[in-house]
Amino acid sequence: MSEFARKHPVWTGLIVLAVLFAIWAIFAPWPAGFEDIFGRKKVFLNALFSGITLGALYFLVASGFTLIFGLMRNVNLAHGSLYLLGGYLGYEFAEWTGLWLLSFLVVFVVMGCVGIAMQYLVFRRLEGQDLRQTLVTIGISVVAADIMLWIWGGQSYQVLSPDWLSGPMQLPLVTGYNREGALVYLKYPKVRLAILLAAIAIGIGIWLALNRTRVGMVIRAGVDDRDILGAMGVPIGPVFLGVFAFGAGLAGMAGIVGGTFQSIAPGEDTRFLMASLVVVIVGGMGSVQGAAIGALLIGLAEQLGSVYMPTYAVVLTFLIMAAVLAFRPQGLMGRRG
Amino acid sequence: MQSNLPDTPLANPTAPRWWLWIVDRIAAIPGRAWAVMLILLVMPLVANDFFLFQIFGWSFILGIVALSLMFLAGYGGMVSLIQMSVAGLAGYMVALFGESGTAISLGLPWWFVIPLAIAIATLFGSLVGLLAVRTEGIYTIMITLAMASAFYYFTRQNYTIFNGYTGFNLVLPPALFGVDWRQPVAFYYLTLVVAGLCHLLVTYVSRAPFGLALQGVRDNPRRMAALGFNVTAHRVAAYAFASVLASIGGILLVWQNAQIAPGTAGIHATFDILIIAVIGGLSRPSGPFLGAFLFVLLATFAPDVLRAIGASGERYKMLIGAIFLIVVFVSPDGLLGLWERWKARMVRDDMMRGGGGVDR
Numbered sequence: 001m002s003e004f005a006r007k008h009p010v011w012t013g014l015i016v017l018a019v020l021f022a023i024w025a026i027f028a029p030w031p032a033g034f035e036d037i038f039g040r041k042k043v044f045l046n047a048l049f050s051g052i053t054l055g056a057l058y059f060l061v062a063s064g065f066t067l068i069f070g071l072m073r074n075v076n077l078a079h080g081s082l083y084l085l086g087g088y089l090g091y092e093f094a095e096w097t098g099l100w101l102l103s104f105l106v107v108f109v110v111m112g113c114v115g116i117a118m119q120y121l122v123f124r125r126l127e128g129q130d131l132r133q134t135l136v137t138i139g140i141s142v143v144a145a146d147i148m149l150w151i152w153g154g155q156s157y158q159v160l161s162p163d164w165l166s167g168p169m170q171l172p173l174v175t176g177y178n179r180e181g182a183l184v185y186l187k188y189p190k191v192r193l194a195i196l197l198a199a200i201a202i203g204i205g206i207w208l209a210l211n212r213t214r215v216g217m218v219i220r221a222g223v224d225d226r227d228i229l230g231a232m233g234v235p236i237g238p239v240f241l242g243v244f245a246f247g248a249g250l251a252g253m254a255g256i257v258g259g260t261f262q263s264i265a266p267g268e269d270t271r272f273l274m275a276s277l278v279v280v281i282v283g284g285m286g287s288v289q290g291a292a293i294g295a296l297l298i299g300l301a302e303q304l305g306s307v308y309m310p311t312y313a314v315v316l317t318f319l320i321m322a323a324v325l326a327f328r329p330q331g332l333m334g335r336r337g
Numbered sequence: 338m339q340s341n342l343p344d345t346p347l348a349n350p351t352a353p354r355w356w357l358w359i360v361d362r363i364a365a366i367p368g369r370a371w372a373v374m375l376i377l378l379v380m381p382l383v384a385n386d387f388f389l390f391q392i393f394g395w396s397f398i399l400g401i402v403a404l405s406l407m408f409l410a411g412y413g414g415m416v417s418l419i420q421m422s423v424a425g426l427a428g429y430m431v432a433l434f435g436e437s438g439t440a441i442s443l444g445l446p447w448w449f450v451i452p453l454a455i456a457i458a459t460l461f462g463s464l465v466g467l468l469a470v471r472t473e474g475i476y477t478i479m480i481t482l483a484m485a486s487a488f489y490y491f492t493r494q495n496y497t498i499f500n501g502y503t504g505f506n507l508v509l510p511p512a513l514f515g516v517d518w519r520q521p522v523a524f525y526y527l528t529l530v531v532a533g534l535c536h537l538l539v540t541y542v543s544r545a546p547f548g549l550a551l552q553g554v555r556d557n558p559r560r561m562a563a564l565g566f567n568v569t570a571h572r573v574a575a576y577a578f579a580s581v582l583a584s585i586g587g588i589l590l591v592w593q594n595a596q597i598a599p600g601t602a603g604i605h606a607t608f609d610i611l612i613i614a615v616i617g618g619l620s621r622p623s624g625p626f627l628g629a630f631l632f633v634l635l636a637t638f639a640p641d642v643l644r645a646i647g648a649s650g651e652r653y654k655m656l657i658g659a660i661f662l663i664v665v666f667v668s669p670d671g672l673l674g675l676w677e678r679w680k681a682r683m684v685r686d687d688m689m690r691g692g693g694g695v696d697r
Contacts, residue, residue: 142654270486277480
């Protein structure tokens with residue numbers, strides 16, 4: 001950090017200024033002239049928080065995707081299908097038992113088993129043939145989308161959050177003054193805050209597991225060079241199975257989160273597949289920190305974009321991706337190799 | 338890539354060189370190709386309008402778009418999923434600059450609109466190629482897929498250029514030579530001739546210096562770079578060439594449907610093109626057309642067949658996906674690969690029986 005500051009004083013100054021401006025924009029009430037240009041502060045804060053929450057959701061989907069890719073060089077284009085299936089299963093379970101929290105555990109286990117089945121029955125047989133593996137995942141996603149359409153139909157489902165998480169919650173963030181001149185604070189849905197906190201907790205958990213445990217060490221070594229890892233006598237097959245199961249389970253859990261936060265419907269699978277692709281391309285393939293940064297960037301770009309330039313929001317996402325590809329093809333946190 | 342050049346010159350040696358060249362090329366066309374051409378030319382005598390327009394017309398169009406993917410994947414080693422978006426963009430541009438039933442169309446003359454549409458779509462495809470060639474192999478699929486879906490969501494959101502969800506309708510081909518080109522027979526011959534020309538062009542380019550260099554880049558980019566070839570430029574040029582093919586297919590597609598909407602270049606359409614190219618086989622230009630024909634037959638008749646055996650007719654996508662999975666599992670190079678392997682086995686069997694040489 002300090003080395004960077006010593007090398008690039010101008011850049012550091014600009015970054016510090018930008019951070020200070022962002023902190024001011026978030027915490028202070030906006031002066032009138034400022035609101036004329038940028039619109040109401042409440043709109044901005046809502047878009048900001050929606051963006052961060054959406055980023056949290058994207059992170060849940062993309063972190064499994066990036067781990068699977070990094071370790072197995074397998075672009076699992078059926079990842080969106082796993083997300084959607086998890087959402088449907090979570091909806092069914094929550095409707096059946098009424099236990100929202102338990103549905104996460106159940107879906108994680110069930111989707112983990114699905115992931116194990118995919119790895120064991122399909123990908124293990126096409127070991128080392130990247131293109132064919134990818135083609136197979138496309139075939140699986142086509143078939144899975146059709147089966148899900150068959151079972152659950154074309155309508156959209158909303159997973160209901162439990163009572164203790166419904167309703168808004170006041171945050172200590174000023175949105176402006178009311179007519180009497182008193183400060184008005186931002187109200188934000190409790191369930192979204194819970195999602196955000198849970199995603200942060202899961203992210204920290206993954207980071208700790210990868211960096212502080214033996215299994216995490218094996219996985220990191222596998223991302224760097226799986227052939228050497230196998231040659232050193234580490235049983236690589238079970239590690240692959242475990243990572244695939246974990247990624248699939250995480251995608252399934254994200255499905256429930258997405259179903260609570262937005263809704264689940266046919267077509268969401270491709271939407272989240274695209275989101276994971278962009279997040280992983282921006283963040284760097286195989287890097288969990290990269291997935292976190294990329295997810296935050298893309299989530300913010302989508303929400304702020306849809307508020308401030310409604311018909312061009314996708315272009316903003318696209319421009320971020322193009323810029324990353326042009327200047328840093330391996331992704332923000334990716335390593336060349 | 339064996340050539341069937343005849344041992345004896347067919348034409349008078351004093352004839353001009355270009356004439357000799359053409360005669361040689363025509364003599365090099367294998368007998369099987371002549372047979373296919375003849376059958377396709379007389380098809381309107383036996384097939385009904387539905388077959389001509391809906392089955393063959395659609396097959397040729399999808400075949401052209403898949404051919405552009407086959408060119409990139411087969412000769413360039415780059416599996417690009419952007420081809421359907423390029424085709425869609427060309428279709429959109431024809432609808433936007435030409436005439437349609439939507440108010441934002443500009444109504445310019447066709448001889449200006451078509452080259453313009455091809456140029457814009459080619460520029461778009463080349464720009465995507467420029468970004469995509471910065472990465473390799475499996476990454477190319479991811480990046481082009483991400484861009485294809487970005488294009489899809491953009492067309493859905495944008496109303497000033499792409500007219501959002503509704504898209505454009507009543508996009509008709511120009512009544513050139515007083516012919517209504519959407520009549521089944523006229524449309525059949527239009528698509529047949531364009532598809533034939535595209536096939537010919539790809540075959541030619543694959544044997545021209547550029548195509549050979551591209552195949553060299555596919556097999557060993559490092560060595561080609563050491564030999565002084567500009568690897569990146571060859572790859573981007575391949576994207577540009579493939580974009581021209583794809584945009585031609587896209588224009589024909591918008592004429593066939595007479596309308597275009599975001600779903601035309603949606604993610605499922607993108608996957609369909611990949612499925613077509615892979616089922617047909619990525620090693621030869623005829624593969625995509627074979628795959629497209631099979632795909633169209635399945636998409637058209639699978640609902641009836643499924644209903645006949647008592648299943649729900651809406652599940653045809655599952656059938657296509659399952660066939661795709663089987664082909665990927667059984668044969669890495671599609672149906673053409675299966676055919677080649679079967680032929681090789683027949684030859685081997687013949688030789689084991691002591692049959693000696695097999696005439697081809």
